[in-house]
Structures are given as structure tokens and as C-alpha cells.
Amino acid sequence: MIRDLSKVQDLVKNFYNSRAEIQKMQNDKQKEFKVGWENVRKREKTRTKTSFYDKYKAKLENGNIDKFSTRDFMYFFRDTANSVGIKYVIANIKKDMRVYKLLKERGYTNEEIYNMIRFLFLSEQDYLDKKTLQPTILLSGWCNKIYQDSQDWVNNEYVPTKKKKFSQREWNKEVNNNDYEVSIGEWDF
Numbered sequence: 063m064i065r066d067l068s069k070v071q072d073l074v075k076n077f078y079n080s081r082a083e084i085q086k087m088q089n090d091k092q093k094e095f096k097v098g099w100e101n102v103r104k105r106e107k108t109r110t111k112t113s114f115y116d117k118y119k120a121k122l123e124n125g126n127i128d129k130f131s132t133r134d135f136m137y138f139f140r141d142t143a144n145s146v147g148i149k150y151v152i153a154n155i156k157k158d159m160r161v162y163k164l165l166k167e168r169g170y171t172n173e174e175i176y177n178m179i180r181f182l183f184l185s186e187q188d189y190l191d192k193k194t195l196q197p198t199i200l201l202s203g204w205c206n207k208i209y210q211d212s213q214d215w216v217n218n219e220y221v222p223t224k225k226k227k228f229s230q231r232e233w234n235k236e237v238n239n240n241d242y243e244v245s246i247g248e249w250d251f
Contacts, residue, residue: 130172132162138176139197142183148193161197174209175200181212186222 118134121127130138136158143150152158165175181187182195190204200208214220 127172127176130176132159132166135162135172135175135179136197139179142179143192143195146183146192148183148195150195158197161201165200170209174212177216178208178212181208181215181220185211185215185220186225187211187220188222188224 114133115137118130118137121129121134122138133155136152136155139158140150140152162175166172170178178200182190182199183192189207190199199205211220
């Protein structure tokens, strides 16, 4: 039986040794590959990150209005409003971008849209309240008037309605009751 005990001890020793080797191999593999952010392959920085707003500013400074996107017009509307002291916050970016997309589909060029936005805030127009203007005004019934007035404004021919002089109409004169006599039968009034 003692022999058997030594065999059992040898078996247990071999088992523990093999188990230790397996553990060592697993530890070596874990050292090679760890799960986590430190082993994620980093992307090479070949391009610089620029925001949409920075790209818009570059286009505006270079005068590339023909290359304006719908997002650029949205930023231009906000910046133009802010330049005259009106705080405009872009509440729904997709809705505002859709306005400019529809304007382009209706045949307006980038330059025309640019001039209409500038006209709304920088001119002396007095028929729309500048504090409550939204980009959707360009799709409303005011669109034709805004377009025509912005074209006049660009050509220095625009005259605000408060400066226009209207001719006096004859029917505005006061009428004297003594000028007219009405006679009915025998009585005169």
C-alpha cells in the first residue's frame, strides 16, 4: 500500500505541475492581450478635426457663398441676427436646414438666399419685426416681397415703407354739410 501511496503522490505532483504550467501559459497570453482601452489600436492622426462652424467661417471669410451648404446658411442666419443684437438660438437644426434646402429646390441661388438674410436684419425694412424672425419666414407668404426688396436693397434702390410718401386722395377731404341740399317734395332739408 505504501507503493500505492507514492504513486498517488507522484500523480498529484504531476497534476499540480501540469496545472501550474497551464496557469503560466494563460497568464502569458493575458499579458499579450488585455481587454481594455489601453490595447485598442489608436487611429493615426492624419487629418485635423475642424467643426462645421469653422468650415462655415472659412467659406464666409473667403467669400465662397456659392459653396454654402444648408448648415452654413443656418449659421449665417444666427450670426447675422446676433450681429444686430438679436439673440437667436438654433432650436431645431434639421428644421432650419430643411428651410434652406426647400429654398434651393424652388430655384433660389445661394447668393439670393444670402442677400435675403442680410436684407432682413441689416436693412431698414419695417414690415417684419426683427426680434421674432425665424428662417421659416423665407418660406411663408412674405417670400416674394422679401426677395424683391432684397434685390432692390442690393442695388441701392430700396425705400422703406415708412419713408415712402403717399399721395393725398380726394375722398379724404372733409365735407361740409352746408354744401349739399336735399329736397324731398315740399320740404327742404
